[in-house]
Amino acid sequence: MEVILDSDCALTTTCYLPHHPVVKASSTTTKTRVVFDTSAETTTGKSLKDVLMGGAQISTVTMxxxxxxxxxxxxxxxxxxxxxxxxxxxxxGICWHLIPPQSPHFRGIWEAGVKSFKFHLRRVMGMACLSFEEFATLITQIEGCLNSRPLVALSNDPNYPSALTPSHFLIGQLITSIPQPDLIDVRIGLLSRWQKLQRQLQQFRKKWSNDYLTNLQQRNKWSIVRKNIYP
Structure with missing residues (x-):
């Protein structure tokens, strides 16, 4: 830190920023730090804080x-x-329950879904090198796949196999897309870049569907002693 004389300034106008020292005698490196008051207004009514470019908003979803x-x-x-x-x-009975900020371990249900997504995505992509556009396309298609998962049946009629999905809450209807040919068993060397993305999407859908459907099966605990069933 050094003093700059007015003669050393190339500018004709000199601006002074209010500041004050902060002394910390127990510090082993810097015992005195200079704190500038960027909120001090000038003659125009603006401060340095007003004209600086703001950074990203550091906040959490819960806040x-x-x-x-x-x-x-x-x-x-x-x-x-x-x-x-x-x-x-x-x-x-409407009551809001908020989790503490920066505490993802409190989000049990949806964090489990994120964990499942990352688990299968790493195994599908492997060491594949995708561009930003390709990766964004793959993630968007996987998002549509996850938002089309069945939550609960809309009817008990077996002739009406329709289920409530997260897409009903997002857009009010099912997410539909153009059917693509099955490329899982096709040699990857014979596929184009787009077909490789569709192959990865199909592999993800197959692996994730098998994992998700097994979680939907109810496994009731036997609490009553019964005789074994014999043929």
Whole structure:
């Protein structure tokens, strides 16, 4: 740190930024640090903080959701029907539960889905080198595959095999795509770049479907002693 004289400045206008020292006697490296006040306004009414380019917003999903929910509560409290909305929420049992910020281990269900996605994606891609566009295309198609998974049957009629999927919550209907020929058993050297992506997608769908369908099977624990079934 050194002092710069006014004669050393090539500019005709000199701007001074307010600052103050912060002393930490126990430090073994830098005992005095200079802290600049970037919020100090100039004669134009603007500060250095106002004209600097802002960086990325460092926030988590839960913190953003908490902010939106608090804003929604303040908006609801301002309307005349606040009491009816509160009574409806209490009657229907609507209650928001937020997890702590930066705590992904609290997100059991959807983190398990992310783990399954990464598990099968690594085994499908292997050492394949994809461009950004190819990787984005593959991830988008896999996203459509995962959002088409069955959650619960919409009808007990066996002639109406339709299920509720996450895509119903996202776009209100099933996600459909143009059928592609089966390329799993085709030699990879005979495929184009696009066909290789479709082959990886089909391999992922096959592996992930087998893993997901086994999780849907209910395995009830035997709690009652019964006799074995004999032919």
């Amino acid at each position: 953003g959701a908490d902010k939106e929910l608090r804003s929604l509560c303040e908006t609801v409290s301002a309307v005349q029907k606040h009491e009816s909305v509160t009574e409806f929420s209490s009657r229907e």
